[in-house]
Amino acid sequence: MSITASANGAGKVRRPLGLMPTAVLLLGALYCLLPVGWVLVAASKTRGELFSTNAFTPGTGLLENLSDLSAYRDGIFWQWMANTALYAGVGAVLSTAVSVLAGYALAKFRFVGQGLIFNVLIGGILVPSVVLAVPQYLLLAKAGLADTYWAVLLPSILHPYSIYLARIYAAAAIPDALLEAGRIDGAGEGRLLRVVAVPLMGPGMVTIFLFQFVAIWNNFLLPFIMLADDHRFPLTVGLYTLLVTGANQPALYNLVITGALLSIIPLIALFLTMQRYWRTDLSGGSVKS
Structure with missing residues (x-):
């Protein structure tokens, strides 16, 4: 007892x-x-x-700081905000789509050179983005795309770690038996991808999208090298130039701090909005209503 x-x-x-x-x-x-x-x-x-x-x-002085920031150079801060939303939003969507397609193919298909491609992918993860910034600038400058929106968007589409994450997630979340059952029923590969794979990879896609969105939103070095026109700057480069100017005009420090506060609000809102998708059942996409 x-x-x-x-x-x-x-x-x-x-x-x-x-x-x-x-x-x-x-x-x-x-x-x-x-x-x-x-x-x-x-x-x-x-x-x-x-x-x-x-x-x-x-x-x-919060309201005064917001007013001064909006009035600075005819509201260029909001142009930087719009540029950042464009770079991060479009870049993250395209990167997620490419990563899911590549990861799904690497996880569920067998083809010549698959192992080599995956090893190169792992090697690409180990290469710091700082090392690639200057070669990317030279390539895009040769193509006449330097100092354009494409100079920031194109390098952000292909991300080795996102492809690796999609490959691991696809291998774990998509049962081979489910794909085989779909093929037996006569479904093509495109339909299997759309109806089976994408719903099952939903939480993984959200994770990849958030990682890429935050990475592009906070990216500094690439747009700093690629862009010369300050009307195309993202928030990181725009606030940096404002901070450098503030070294001679201390009154601008308030604008830099207020701009930094406004720059993190969209990220917080995005996480609060999309975190519920992480709780989605991994097998929810395979349940027929």
């Missing part, structure tokens, strides 16, 4: 060490959110309050 009681109560004993992972995660979250909190508070301060008050004391 005592053994049974101790066995039943053993699972209810809360060990102090069990709280350590939670504490570490909370500290990590605090560390990541602290700069965001500072930007939120600093964006509310006037020029005088920015350097004269406590770092986390709210100010009274």
Whole structure:
């Protein structure tokens, strides 16, 4: 009886060490959110309050800062915002489509050179994007595409890690037996891709899209090298030029901080909107209504 009681109560004993992972995660979250909190508070301060008050004391100049930012150079900040949405949105959609098609083909088909292609893909993951920036500029300049929207969009479409992730996800989420059953029923490869593979890869596609969207949204080096016309700049390069100008005009620091705050709002909204797709059942696409 005592053994049974101790066995039943053993699972209810809360060990102090069990709280350590939670504490570490909370500290990590605090560390990541602290700069965001500072930007939120600093964006509310006037020029005088920015350097004269406590770092986390709210100010009274948020509306003034927003107005000044919108008025700066006839609202060029909103042009940068629109450019960034174009680069990130179109680039992420195209990259997701290419990655899903390539990953599905590598996972579910057997063809000559498949292993070599996959090994080259793994090697491409190991190459830093910084190394490729200058060669990409030279190639696009040779094609007459430098300082155009295509100079930023085209390099973002093909992403080795996204293809690798799609390949791994397709291999795990799409049963071979389900594809064979579809082929026996007379379905073509295109229909199998559209009706079976894509619904089953939904959560993986959302993950790839978010990774690419955030990567392109935060990309600095590639557009910095590719673009010369500041009307084509994304937010990262635009805010950088504003910060450099602010070295001689400290009044612009408020605009840089306010612009940084506005630049992270779309990312937060996107994650909050699309996170529910990660909870989708992986087999939901194969259930017939």
